[in-house]
Amino acid sequence: SDGRSVLRSVGQSVGRSVGRTLVNMTVCLSSDWDDIGYSFMIGNDGRVYEGRGWTTMPAQARGYNSVSYGIAFLGNYMNVLPTQAALNAAQALIQCGMEKVCI
Numbered sequence: 001s002d003g004r005s006v007l008r009s010v011g012q013s014v015g016r017s018v019g020r021t022l023v024n025m026t027v028c029l030s031s032d033w034d035d036i037g038y039s040f041m042i043g044n045d046g047r048v049y050e051g052r053g054w055t056t057m058p059a060q061a062r063g064y065n066s067v068s069y070g071i072a073f074l075g076n077y078m079n080v081l082p083t084q085a086a087l088n089a090a091q092a093l094i095q096c097g098m099e100k101v102c103i
Contacts, residue, residue, distance in 0.1 A: 035059075038070035040093060046085030048093055049074075054101045069097065 036051040037059035043049070051070070052058050060070035071090060073082045082090075 038072040040069070041072045041074050042082075042086050042089050042093070043074045044083045044086050046083070046089040048089050054097065 038051040039053060039056075039058045039060075040051055041049045051072075054069070057065050058068060058070040059065055060072075061068055071093065073086055073090070075082065
């Protein structure tokens with residue numbers, strides 16, 4: 001396996017409503033950001049969406065961006081945890097990064 005099956009949704013465009021929501025959320029959180037700062041986002045269905053990806057420096061952790069990747073879970077987790085599918089996708093994404101991209 002070359003890791004592509006794990007990242008089946010990475011590289012596909014994020015749906016317009018999800019993309020708009022993410023951009024609006026990011027702009028609301030910090031007026032210094034003009035785009036999504038995370039490397040990847042994970043939906044509750046286990047789909048992984050590419051933000052800045054593996055090769056572009058993320059912008060989610062001031063002072064640590066050059067030595068980190070940012071993964072965001074899509075949703076409100078004030079009262080519930082991410083689904084098992086989302087957690088499994090995060091684990092697979094991290095494993096893929098360790099094996100293929102030298103995290």
